[in-house]
Amino acid sequence: MKEVPSLYNWAGGQASLEKLTEVFYDKVLKDELLEPVFRNMSPEHTKHVAHFIAEVFGGPKLYTDQDHGSHSNMVAHHVGKSLTEVQRKQWIKLLLDSADEIGLVDDPEFRSALVGYLEWGSRLAILNSQTTENPIGESEPMPKWGWGETGGPYQK
Numbered sequence: 054m055k056e057v058p059s060l061y062n063w064a065g066g067q068a069s070l071e072k073l074t075e076v077f078y079d080k081v082l083k084d085e086l087l088e089p090v091f092r093n094m095s096p097e098h099t100k101h102v103a104h105f106i107a108e109v110f111g112g113p114k115l116y117t118d119q120d121h122g123s124h125s126n127m128v129a130h131h132v133g134k135s136l137t138e139v140q141r142k143q144w145i146k147l148l149l150d151s152a153d154e155i156g157l158v159d160d161p162e163f164r165s166a167l168v169g170y171l172e173w174g175s176r177l178a179i180l181n182s183q184t185t186e187n188p189i190g191e192s193e194p195m196p197k198w199g200w201g202e203t204g205g206p207y208q209k
């Protein structure tokens with residue numbers, strides 16, 4: 054049985070995920086639907102989101118240790134923002150366009166895991182944005198994401 058690589062390593066590590074979020078937020082800030090939502094984001098936003106996804110995908114704990122973040126802290130950024138399904142769909146579209154643009158690994162298994170995570174995370178972001186109280190306690194662990202039912206191309 055071959056060793057199972059993390060999604061983080063399969064995606065090309067930190068540099069690859071940081072490139073993904075850089076290209077993505079460039080698009081976001083030029084997008085009619087999303088620019089109003091993100092126009093006041095912090096200069097660190099792009100990097101923090103890359104660090105968050107990297108950690109969820111089995112990479113180093115930069116969001117937790119370097120950015121002083123946590124799952125609760127990430128959710129707090131969405132609470133009360135009243136984000137919409139239309140904005141969510143556009144968010145997903147621009148992120149997947151960015152993945153193609155930077156040449157992120159595109160085997161069916163990795164992309165299935167990526168889309169699964171983005172659907173899950175973005176739907177939670179919309180739900181949490183309708184509330185005024187953070188449902189995630191500060192001591193809750195970071196989410197983890199893996200290959201899911203498809204297994205992985207590493208098995209071939």
Ligand code: HEM
Pocket residue numbers: 090091093094095097098099101102105106127130131134136137140141144170171173174175176178179
């Ligand atoms: C998997 C899905 C998602 C992840 C992993 C994620 C991650 C994050 C993280 C880590 C932050 C904090 C950034 C920082 O520390 O500066 C953040 C903030 C934010 N996110 Fe998300 N997010 C997701 C989905 C979404 C979606 C779908 C939307 C809207 C359509 C959204 C809107 C925002 C906004 C408005 C902020 C605050 C920006 C500001 O500081 O002004 N997020 N997100």
